[in-house]
Amino acid sequence: MLSWVLAAVVGLQDPSGPQTFAVPSVDGYVLNGQVDRPAGPSRGAVILVAGTGAFDRDVRFGTSGTPRDLIFADLGQRFAARGLSAVRYDRRGVRHNVPPTEVIDPAATTSVTAENLSRDVGALYDWTRSPEGLGAQCVVFFVHSEGGVHLAGVARTDAPPPALIIGMGAPLESKTAAVRWQLSGRDAESLRLMDADGDGSVTNAEVEANWMRTPSAVFGTMVPFIQPDGVWTPEDIAMVETVQAGLYDQTKAAALAPPDEAPYPNAQAPAFSQGWWKTWFTDDRPLAQAYAAWGAPMILHYGEIDSQVREARQRAAGEGVMNPGQVTFVSHAGRGHTLGEGVIMGPIDEAIADRIADEAAAACPG
Structure with missing residues (x-):
């Protein structure tokens, strides 16, 4: 007091x-x-x-x-x-x-x-x-x-x-829903938002025209969204979700491994405890x-x-x-x-x- x-x-x-x-x-x-x-x-x-x-x-x-x-x-x-x-x-x-x-x-x-x-x-x-x-x-x-x-x-x-x-x-x-979307749902949602004509597919031209106004623009590059064959089909976009769901599971396992008291993201640049980071995968x-x-x-x-x-x-x-x-x-x-x-x-x-x-x-x- x-x-x-x-x-x-x-x-x-x-x-x-x-x-x-x-x-x-x-x-x-x-x-x-x-x-x-x-x-x-x-x-x-x-x-x-x-x-x-x-x-x-x-x-x-x-x-x-x-x-x-x-x-x-x-x-x-x-x-x-x-x-x-x-x-x-x-x-x-x-x-x-x-x-x-x-x-x-x-x-x-x-x-x-x-x-x-x-x-x-x-x-x-x-x-x-x-x-x-x-x-x-x-x-x-x-x-x-x-x-x-x-x-x-x-x-x-x-x-x-x-x-x-x-x-x-x-x-x-x-918290778990928020980080799961960021890690495994954001890119697929962004691709669907790029679909300007609403036909379910996303061409590279649509990517170039629209990616900056989608959530995935946070990464600062459209390179991962350029398809070699020129178009994302609905099946391709669904596969993005499937693959990233697997990557999410790997990220979660890695997040839960360190001691709670260890620095996050690392000892060279400490900002939080690892315990704080873990809650994003456990607090539902x-x-x-x-x-x-x-x-x-x-x-x-x-x-x-x-x-x-x-x-x-x-x-x-x-x-x-x-x-x-x-x-x-x-x-x-x-x-x-x-x-x-x-x-x-x-x-x-x-x-x-x-x-x-x-x-x-x-x-x-x-």
């Missing part, structure tokens, strides 16, 4: 400026971050939870070469402009504002587990609501991609539901079930060309599970996983970023 009080004092010389914090998680690991504060009284708080990666509080995940590539820093300014306090934090094991070679803290790697990543979000939620923290009466979560997995872990506890959950490329299906709990039990309203944004999470799959995962009226699905034509022009990278389309900020503000009217 004392560390909360001390952390809350930092940065308050300018009540409208950023406020840094250091919040202990359940296991004692200290989470560092900042609160982007509004110019006047705060009407509520938004906790931003990043997706897969060694992300600090800014979440650099764009290709524009502008400050908008820092997608959480950009959203934080938009939330603050609408009277909300934006809570942004450095993911466990990641350092902020240091040279690139020092960003990862190797000593923390073994503790970067699925359970701890959810517990970290829970600790920040407690701090944000606590009188010793921000004392927020209204809290919104903004989650990107795997951030929705971390928040589902909080939903499975006795924590009170927030005022709203806003998702960007956030899954409702299970649909996230929709956790969110339905929690009952918080959700607005879930999906890009048409998202390479990581497909909207149709999430709608199917939520159907018959989510409470009536609990979820609003928002589709964005020509936008990807980070609601930008690319299939995975941002920055977020500016109009969509403003819409998300407006949705958060509407949930905390003050």
Whole structure:
């Protein structure tokens, strides 16, 4: 509790400026971050939870070469402009504002587990609501991609539901379903999306014209999709699924082999524990079930060309599970996983970023 009080004092010389914090998680690991504060009284708080990666509080995940590539820093300014306090934090094991070679803290790697990543979000939620923290009466979560997995872990506890959950490329299906599709379903689905004339076959001309707007564009090359004989038949595409299903099984076996505490992906570039990676092959709990039990309203944004999470799959995962009226699905034509022009990278389309900020503000009217 004392560390909360001390952390809350930092940065308050300018009540409208950023406020840094250091919040202990359940296991004692200290989470560092900042609160982007509004110019006047705060009407509520938004906790931003990043997706897969060694992300600090800014979440650099764009290709524009502008400050908008820092997608959480950009959203934080938009939330603050609408009277909300934006809570942004450095993911466990990641350092902020240091040279690139020092960003990862190797000593923390073994503790970067699925359970701890959810517990970290829970600790920040407690701090944000606590009188010793921000004392927020209204809290919104903004989650990107795997951030929705971390928040589902909080939903499975006795924590009170927030005022709203806003998702960007956030899954409702299970972790195992998501990674199975990425490893053994994405390419076949992409080929079918390239079938411009709908005849069931995909010519090389259709590949060349359409591959960049399919999930498999994330790999940056169309070479694997060029057929020597010039056309993919429906049988060929089905065979892709069969072959990749076998490769998935091999990948799963390899993932489950190392000790949980070993670094992932390897000792030279540690980012997570191997235990974290294993859960993508073993955790088959649909996230929709956790969110339905929690009952918080959700607005879930999906890009048409998202390479990581497909909207149709999430709608199917939520159907018959989510409470009536609990979820609003928002589709964005020509936008990807980070609601930008690319299939995975941002920055977020500016109009969509403003819409998300407006949705958060509407949930905390003050």
